[in-house]
Amino acid sequence: MFAAVLLGGAVVSVWIMLGAFSVAVVVGLFMALVASTRNRPLRFLVTCYVEVFRNVPALTQLFIIYFGLAQIGLRLQPIPAAIIGLGLGGGALLTEVFRAGIEALHHGQREAALAVGMTPLMAVRHIILPQAWRIVLPPLGNYSMSLLKETSVASAIAAPEIMFYARQLVTRTFETPLIYSMTAFLYLAMCLPIGRLVARLERGSRSWQ
Amino acid sequence: MSATSPPGAAAPRATPAVSRQGDAAVVTIEDLYKNFGSLEVLKGIDLAIAWGEKVAIIGPSGSGKSTLLRCVNYLEVPTRGHIYLEGELFGERLVDGRHVRMSERELASQRKHIGMIFQSFYLWPHLTARENVAIAPEKVFGLPRKAALELADTMLAKVHLAEKRDAFPERLSGGQQQRVAIARALAQEPKVILFDEPTSALDPELVGEVLKVIEELAAEGRSMMLVTHEIRFAQNVADRVVFIDHGVIVEQGPPAEVIRRPSHERTRSFLSQLLQDG
Numbered sequence: 001m002f003a004a005v006l007l008g009g010a011v012v013s014v015w016i017m018l019g020a021f022s023v024a025v026v027v028g029l030f031m032a033l034v035a036s037t038r039n040r041p042l043r044f045l046v047t048c049y050v051e052v053f054r055n056v057p058a059l060t061q062l063f064i065i066y067f068g069l070a071q072i073g074l075r076l077q078p079i080p081a082a083i084i085g086l087g088l089g090g091g092a093l094l095t096e097v098f099r100a101g102i103e104a105l106h107h108g109q110r111e112a113a114l115a116v117g118m119t120p121l122m123a124v125r126h127i128i129l130p131q132a133w134r135i136v137l138p139p140l141g142n143y144s145m146s147l148l149k150e151t152s153v154a155s156a157i158a159a160p161e162i163m164f165y166a167r168q169l170v171t172r173t174f175e176t177p178l179i180y181s182m183t184a185f186l187y188l189a190m191c192l193p194i195g196r197l198v199a200r201l202e203r204g205s206r207s208w209q
Numbered sequence: 210m211s212a213t214s215p216p217g218a219a220a221p222r223a224t225p226a227v228s229r230q231g232d233a234a235v236v237t238i239e240d241l242y243k244n245f246g247s248l249e250v251l252k253g254i255d256l257a258i259a260w261g262e263k264v265a266i267i268g269p270s271g272s273g274k275s276t277l278l279r280c281v282n283y284l285e286v287p288t289r290g291h292i293y294l295e296g297e298l299f300g301e302r303l304v305d306g307r308h309v310r311m312s313e314r315e316l317a318s319q320r321k322h323i324g325m326i327f328q329s330f331y332l333w334p335h336l337t338a339r340e341n342v343a344i345a346p347e348k349v350f351g352l353p354r355k356a357a358l359e360l361a362d363t364m365l366a367k368v369h370l371a372e373k374r375d376a377f378p379e380r381l382s383g384g385q386q387q388r389v390a391i392a393r394a395l396a397q398e399p400k401v402i403l404f405d406e407p408t409s410a411l412d413p414e415l416v417g418e419v420l421k422v423i424e425e426l427a428a429e430g431r432s433m434m435l436v437t438h439e440i441r442f443a444q445n446v447a448d449r450v451v452f453i454d455h456g457v458i459v460e461q462g463p464p465a466e467v468i469r470r471p472s473h474e475r476t477r478s479f480l481s482q483l484l485q486d487g
Contacts, residue, residue, distance in 0.1 A: 106331070108327060108329060108331035109331060109333060111284055111327070111331065112325075112327065112331035112332075112333070112390075113333075114284065114317070114320060115282060115284065115320065115323070115324075115325040115327075116320075116321065116324075116344075116345035116349060116393065116394075116397055117317050117318065117320045117321025117322075117345060117349040117350075117397065118317060118345070118348065118349055119313055119314050119317040120313050122317075122348055122349070126344060126348055127333055130335045131333075131334065131335050134335075
C-alpha cells in the first residue's frame with residue numbers, strides 16, 4: 001500500500017526530472033552557443049545568468065518561482081514551477097558544461113567548416129556538436145542523476161513527488177524507517193539505470209579514436 | 210573610394226563564361242591591410258591571380274603570407290582593402306557606394322567557391338575520410354547523400370586514397386590526412402584553391418606524396434595560391450613567385466627570376482638562408 005503511493009510519486013519525480021532536463025539542455029546549449037560568439041553584451045548576459053542561477057540554492061529558486069511570482073500575479077502549478085526552476089538552475093550548470101565541450105575543440109575544426117562554405121550554424125550542427133557531444137556525455141550523465149535526486153526539493157512547493165508522499169505517509173503512520181527506506185530504494189532504482197544508459201551511450205557513440 | 214578599380218570589376222558580370230577566358234582575374238586583392246591590435250601584419254597588398262595561374266607566396270615566418278591567404282576567403286576580415294572573386298566583391302556589398310560587410314550566410318555562399326588547405330589539415334575526426342569529403346557537397350551544395358558520397362569517392366581516387374575511404378582521420382598518416390583535405394577542397398569544385406603551408410606539419414618522408422598530388426592538380430590548370438617553404442617545389446609548379454616581407458610585396462615574377470636572380474637584398478638573404486637549411 002505504501003509502495004503504490006510512493007510509486008505514484010516516483011512517476012511524478014521522473015516527469016519533473018525529464019522536463020527539467022529538457023529545459024536545462026535547451027537553455028544550456030543556447031547559452032553556450034551565445035557565449036561562444038563575439039557579442040560582448042550578450043556574453044555578459046550569459047555570465048549573469050550562469051552566476052545567478054549557479055550560486056542560488058535550488059530550493060530558494062523554487063520558492064521565488066512558486067511563491068514569489070504568485071505575488072506578482074503569475075501563479076504556476078507546483079509541477080511546472082519545479083520543472084522551470086530546476087531546469088533554469090540546470091541550464092546554468094549545463095551552459096558551463098557545453099561551453100567547455102565546445103572550447104575543447106580546436107578552432108581549426110570550425111574554420112575548416114567555414115572554409116568549405118558552411119554557415120556558422122551549419123558548422124555547429126555538423127562539426128562542433130557531434131564532437132562536443134562525446135565530451136559532454138559523462139558530465140551530462142552525472143547531471144541527470146543528481147537532477148533526479150534534486151527533484152526531491154519540489155516537495156517543498158507541494159509537487160506530488162516521492163518525498164512529498166513519503167512525508168505525508170510518515171506523519172500519518174509514523175512508520176518512519178520503513179517509508180524512508182522504501183523511498184531511498186526507489187531513488188536508487190531510478191538512478192542506477194540512468195548510469196547504465198549513459199555508459200551505453202558512451203560506448204555506442206561511434207568511436208573515431 | 211578607389212580610383213583604380215580592379216581588373217575583374219571592369220568585366221561585365223552577365224557573361225561569366227567570357228570573363229573566365231578573358232583577362233579577368235579569378236582573385237583580385239586590392240590595397241589589403243590587416244592589423245591585429247596594434248600589430249600591422251599586412252600593409253597594402255595588391256595582387257591579382259589570373260585564371261589557371263599558380264602563384265607561390267614565399268617569405269620569412271611572420272611576414273604575413275598566411276594572413277594574406279586567410280584574408281582571401283575572409284577567415285580573417287581585412288582591416289582595409291578589398292577582395293574580389295571573379296571580379297565580384299567578396300565578403301562585402303556595396304550599399305550606396307559604401308562597402309558593408311556581408312551576413313555570414315551570404316559570406317558562406319561565396320566561400321564555398323574557394324578551397325582551402327590548412328597546414329594542420331583540420332579534418333573532422335568524427336567523420337570518415339569519405340564523409341569528410343562528402344559533407345560539403347551534401348550540406349552546402351545540396352547534393353543527395355548518395356551522389357555526394359560518389360563524388361567523394363571520385364575525389365579520393367584523385368588523391369590516390371580510394372582504398373582509405375572508410376578510415377577515420379586518426380588512422381591516417383599526416384600525408385594521407387592532407388590528401389583527404391585536398392580531396393575535400395576539390396569536392397567544392399573551387400574556382401581557386403588556397404594552400405596554407407600544406408607540407409609544413411608533415412614528417413619529411415611524407416612531404417613528397419602531398420607535393421605530388423598538388424603538382425597533378427596544378428597540371429590540370431587549376432588556379433592556386435600557395436604559401437610554402439618548399440622553394441624547389443614553388444619553382445617547379447608556380448607560374449609566379451611573390452616574395453612578401455614585413456607585410457608588403459618585396460618582389461614578384463617568374464620563379465626563374467625571383468628564385469635564381471632575386472633583385473632585392475631581402476629576397477636574396479631569405480633564399481640563401483632557406484636553401485642552407487634545406
